[in-house]
Amino acid sequence: MAPYETDDSTDTGEADELRSGRRRAARYIVPVTVVGVAAATIGLVPALADSGDPNLPKITAQQLLDKVAKSDVQQLSGTVKISTDLGLPDLGGLESSVMSGATKSGDGSSADPTGKLTELATGTHTLRVAADGPDKQKVSLLENAAEYSLIHNGKDIWGYDSQSNEVFHGTAADDTSKSDETRATPKGLTDEALKSIDDTTSVTVDGTEHVAGRDAYKLLIKPKQSGTTVGAISIAVDSKTGLPLKFTLTPASGGAAVVDVGFTQLSLSKPAASTFDFKTPKGAKVTTEDSATKAAPDHSAKSDEDLGKGLDDLTVLGKGWNSIATFDTGGQGVPSGSSAGGGDLGGFLGSLGDQVKGDFGSGTVFSTRLVNALVTDDGKVYVGAVNKSALVKAANAAK
Structure with a gap:
């Protein structure tokens, strides 16, 4: 993440206080409820704004960061819409050709999350998400007449592609502090965020909004430096829980957001335990993490x-x-x-x-x-x- 700083009007004492507060807040900018393999892909779990702005008590950037730092939402379920416009070139049939060749040669599984979730890097997608603490998460990518689900339940990680009826099974890392999927957890984000904290960023409160039926404050993050492609980052923070609800990154060049991710529906109730159960469908092809690694050819x-x-x-x-x-x-x-x-x-x-x-x-x-x-x-x-x-x-x- 980029560093966080006060706005130019903040005096020295407030700046020191905010700097301390943002260290505590940084590790919660990505909600603790969406972790596991898919967490890094989803990033900040934000929401689409409803019309109208709620009338909420005034709050400073420091107070809002403190609210985020104290947030401890462990359970949720809802629907998330992700729109990504990186301006990547259209590769036409090249990507399909490459993926087809890989499948025919047995190099991989369509249920492998490593490849499947890269689809979120472009276009608009709808996800259903659920979480119950750090060891139980489920993310389902809804497609035309098909669905891809990624489930983290304890030590097990399951990926299922209904279109191809393929299953991928892996295990969560024993040392989660070093695994890629935990870089979006509180500790992982804290470690990364603290490395980049300096005075190159302005952080202010930019009004309020309704997000997935909830009242939220808007936290506005803007670079003070020129030459960056980042224009601004807007994060909606739930006024009651401090949970980040909306994330929108706009480029310095203007135009549509590069990333706009958000809940269209959200419940903070405990999901049913059965939500995270997985049973291999009849006739499904199962690929394990170890076999997928061995099957991958070493061409280079x-x-x-x-x-x-x-x-x-x-x-x-x-x-x-x-x-x-x-x-x-x-x-x-x-x-x-x-x-x-x-x-x-x-x-x-x-x-x-x-x-x-x-x-x-x-x-x-x-x-x-x-x-x-x-x-x-x-x-x-x-x-x-x-x-x-x-x-x-x-x-x-x-x-």
Whole structure:
């Protein structure tokens, strides 16, 4: 997450108080009720706003952050609508072709959450969610005449794709402090948020709104820095429980939100225990976590090893919203021709980006409405929520 700071009108004493409060609040910005494998994908579990603004008592940014910090909602159920517009290019039939080839060769399961939940990265989707504490969550992705469900119940994680009648079974990590799926838990968020707290952000209260039938305050987070692709983040906070109910990220370039996630329905009652039960449907194909790993072909072990070494040496340039992560892949930049694995895949990849030159040499910038990445011809990567010129400047400075 980006850092949190007061608005410019806050005096020194209030700033110190807010800085302490935001440390406590940061770990609750993602509701504790949606954890497990799907939590990182859903992120902040917000809601769509109803019409009209409630008349609530005045509250300061510090008080609102304190309210979020004290929130301890453990049980909920409801419907969530997610709209994502990263401005990604339309890959046409390429993605379908690749996925089809993987399925035919037995490389994976359509019920594997690793691939299935990436669908949330683009378009509009409807989810049903339920949670009962840190060990029981269920997320169902509703599709046309089909449904994909991901269930976390104790040590078990189940994925089920009704369209293909396939099941994926995995287990929750023993050391949850190190697992990817716990990065959206209170501790995981606290660890990450505290690393980036500085004075590059303005945090204010921006009125009130109705969210899924509940009264909420609006917390407005805006970068003080120029050069970032982030315009503002608006979070609706439930006035009674302090639970974040709505998350909307708008880009600095304007236009529709990059991410708009929200409850259309919400209940804070305890879900029925049967909600988290799973029984393998008759005739379903079952893939386990271990078998899926063994079945995956190792077509590029050397390149993966080089990339892994590069990520181990990842460094961060700049601070706050202008932070740029950089690492060396240990190889060339965007591949071309047959070096890309056959055909003209390299040329296709190159056409998706903008060619740039500078003191660093030359490379390709791949852009979305939020995150941009520069891949130099000698294999160095610069990526961040910053504009293209910021990436080029960082590459030049590192030369």
